[in-house]
Amino acid sequence: xxxxxxxxxxxxxxxxxxxxxxxxxxxxxxxxxxxxxxxxxxxxxxxxxxxxxxxxxxxxxxxxxxxxxxxxxxxxxxxxxxxxxxxxxxxxxxxxxxxxxxxxxxxxxxxxxxxxxxxxxxxxxxxxxxxxxxxxxxxxxxxxxxxxxxxxxxxxxxxxxxxxxxxxxxxxxxxxxxxxxxxxxxxxxxxxxxxxxxxxxxxxxxxxxxxxxxxxxxxxxxxxxxxxxxxxxxxxx
Amino acid sequence: xxxxxxxxxxxxxxxxxxxxxxxxxxxxxxxxxxxxxxxxxxxxxxxxxxxxxxxxxxxxxxxxxxxxxxxxxxxxxxxxxxxxxxxxxxxxxxxxxxxxxxxxxxxxxxxxxxxxxxxxxxxxxxxxxxxxxxxxxxxxxxxxxxxxxxxxxxxxxxxxxxxxxxxxxxxxxxxxxxxxxxxxxxxxxxxxxxxxxxxxxxxxxxxxxxxxxxxxxxxxxxxxxxxxxxxxxxxxxxxxxxxxxxxxxxxxxxxxxxxxxxxxxxxxxxxxxxxxxxxxxxxxxxxxxxxxxxxxxxxxxxxxxxxxxxxxxxxxxxxxxxxxxxxxxxxxxxxxxxxxxxxxxxxxxxxxxxxxxxx
Numbered sequence: 145x146x147x148x149x150x151x152x153x154x155x156x157x158x159x160x161x162x163x164x165x166x167x168x169x170x171x172x173x174x175x176x177x178x179x180x181x182x183x184x185x186x187x188x189x190x191x192x193x194x195x196x197x198x199x200x201x202x203x204x205x206x207x208x209x210x211x212x213x214x215x216x217x218x219x220x221x222x223x224x225x226x227x228x229x230x231x232x233x234x235x236x237x238x239x240x241x242x243x244x245x246x247x248x249x250x251x252x253x254x255x256x257x258x259x260x261x262x263x264x265x266x267x268x269x270x271x272x273x274x275x276x277x278x279x280x281x282x283x284x285x286x287x288x289x290x291x292x293x294x295x296x297x298x299x300x301x302x303x304x305x306x307x308x309x310x311x312x313x314x315x316x317x318x319x320x321x322x323x324x325x326x327x328x329x330x331x332x333x334x335x336x337x338x339x340x341x342x343x344x345x346x347x348x349x350x351x352x353x354x355x356x357x358x359x360x361x362x363x364x365x366x367x368x369x370x371x372x373x374x375x376x377x378x379x380x381x
Numbered sequence: 382x383x384x385x386x387x388x389x390x391x392x393x394x395x396x397x398x399x400x401x402x403x404x405x406x407x408x409x410x411x412x413x414x415x416x417x418x419x420x421x422x423x424x425x426x427x428x429x430x431x432x433x434x435x436x437x438x439x440x441x442x443x444x445x446x447x448x449x450x451x452x453x454x455x456x457x458x459x460x461x462x463x464x465x466x467x468x469x470x471x472x473x474x475x476x477x478x479x480x481x482x483x484x485x486x487x488x489x490x491x492x493x494x495x496x497x498x499x500x501x502x503x504x505x506x507x508x509x510x511x512x513x514x515x516x517x518x519x520x521x522x523x524x525x526x527x528x529x530x531x532x533x534x535x536x537x538x539x540x541x542x543x544x545x546x547x548x549x550x551x552x553x554x555x556x557x558x559x560x561x562x563x564x565x566x567x568x569x570x571x572x573x574x575x576x577x578x579x580x581x582x583x584x585x586x587x588x589x590x591x592x593x594x595x596x597x598x599x600x601x602x603x604x605x606x607x608x609x610x611x612x613x614x615x616x617x618x619x620x621x622x623x624x625x626x627x628x629x630x631x632x633x634x635x636x637x638x639x640x641x642x643x644x645x646x647x648x649x650x651x652x653x654x655x656x657x658x659x660x661x662x663x664x665x666x667x668x669x670x671x672x673x674x675x676x677x678x679x680x681x682x683x684x685x686x687x688x689x690x691x692x693x694x695x696x697x698x699x700x701x702x703x704x705x706x707x708x709x710x711x712x713x714x715x716x717x718x719x720x721x722x723x724x725x726x727x728x729x730x731x732x733x734x735x736x737x738x739x740x
């Protein structure tokens with residue numbers, strides 16, 4: 145118990161004491177995972193919409209691949225991204241291995257199937273005739289897509305939350321492609337693993353709590369936006 | 382004849398191997414209300430989607446204001462039309478935002494949108510609901526919002542796809558009455574698809590009858606209802622008595638026909654021996670207790686079945702081996718004091734018979 149309590153005290157001391165290293169690790173985690181989530185949204189939402197609204201040969205295979213991708217083990221992603229970015233790998237010339245960019249790439253691979261899969265599901269819950277009715281009052285194709293996204297905004301926010309939650313909390317891929325280099329690629333998860341391994345449980349708990357608080361804050365914000373429009377179910381009589 | 386606002390020619394729509402719509406030619410004239418009726422699966426909604434440029438036909442041409450619809454101009458053309466569907470699908474927003482949606486899509490400014498929306502919200506009796514979220518509305522209120530959304534666009538062509546079929550009878554009556562007034566006042570060219578012949582007759586200046594993807598007949602409402610082109614149309618427009626008959630002789634524009642149940646007269650000259658179908662609308666058959674079967678077109682019939690409804694009683698009658706269908710008002714039914722199995726005299730005017738066959 146004392147260990148946990150010490151950890152909490154240390155966490156507060158580090159955060160509110162303005163520890164430069166902790167703040168830089170936290171900031172890097174937020175930047176990397178935020179950017180990875182953003183890229184995943186840009187790639188995943190159109191892919192999800194495409195899979196939901198079109199029919200083409202091989203669509204079932206594509207949907208099954210996206211669904212499988214939603215549960216990709218981060219370590220496996222880390223392994224394949226490492227192979228691609230390795231100096232002798234196909235993308236070795238980019239010289240990205242052990243850089244924050246490498247972590248972003250790995251996290252995009254983890255998050256975009258989650259975003260695409262949840263977008264697909266959210267669009268499939270829309271009435272297919274809604275699109276026809278919107279075209280019937282003069283919507284252009286881009287306006288139609290925008291209106292459908294707005295209509296599916298509640299489940300789409302869930303996609304954002306799941307995507308961000310998936311990448312801010314993963315450790316395997318960040319460790320493998322980032323290398324956990326102090327001051328360069330050390331993020332909250334890899335730092336927590338490192339400190340726990342060294343027996344610095346108070347610091348590990350502190351980093352873990354910051355990660356938890358960060359994740360909670362982002363999800364709380366998104367949940368607040370999402371739940372503003374909650375349907376009020378009638379009370380059973 | 383008024384100028385054609387929309388013309389369809391040689392339209393074919395296929396779904397896989399089956400042809401769901403096959404139409405050689407149809408013109409929608411400016412200012413008219415064309416009602417399209419037909420059973421489920423007749424292709425009515427597909428036709429409306431093709432007219433609204435919401436579905437591209439497999440073959441054929443659609444001309445709007447004499448210009449052929451193509452990929453480049455389809456959005457501009459669609460923006461001169463407005464569609465209302467059976468199930469009003471609105472966005473998860475307020476009544477006002479939904480009613481304003483079409484105008485918003487056209488980039489109008491807020492003041493202009495408010496100026497155009499407000500009268501329609503009032504006209505359709507939903508102004509008091511303006512700030513309500515649509516998911517709290519009843520079916521009738523949703524459809525009124527959907528109508529406001531379409532009418533506020535001031536379209537050149539209004540396309541209505543069974544807008545009342547999902548509503549309860551009271552709401553339907555009220556909305557139908559409102560729509561009738563609105564269409565009359567605005568004079569907007571309208572195509573109205575329904576499977577309800579009463580709605581079609583009430584609203585349509587012309588009526589088109591569809592079955593199995595084909596337009597069987599199109600013409601002025603009264604003509605289609607009283608002079609159906611074939612037996613299929615007769616069935617759809619409710620000419621329930623359809624009896625095979627053979628022409629015997631013509632005299633002074635009246636022909637005697639023999640059918641399985643006797644001899645009857647109908648107006649028109651027919652070649653002796655011509656095989657025809659005798660069509661009589663149920664409201665044209667008169668029932669009486671008097672035994673005057675010697676008069677022309679008077680027959681003693683047996684009452685097979687009595688089907689009561691709120692307005693009328695429908696009676697199925699046996700005349701020889703032929704079946705007749707008659708409608709009588711509640712008070713006439715009470716006066717006649719009849720029951721199933723009774724014999725009664727049924728009669729009709731020679732002019733009330735529509736003969737399908739070669740004249």
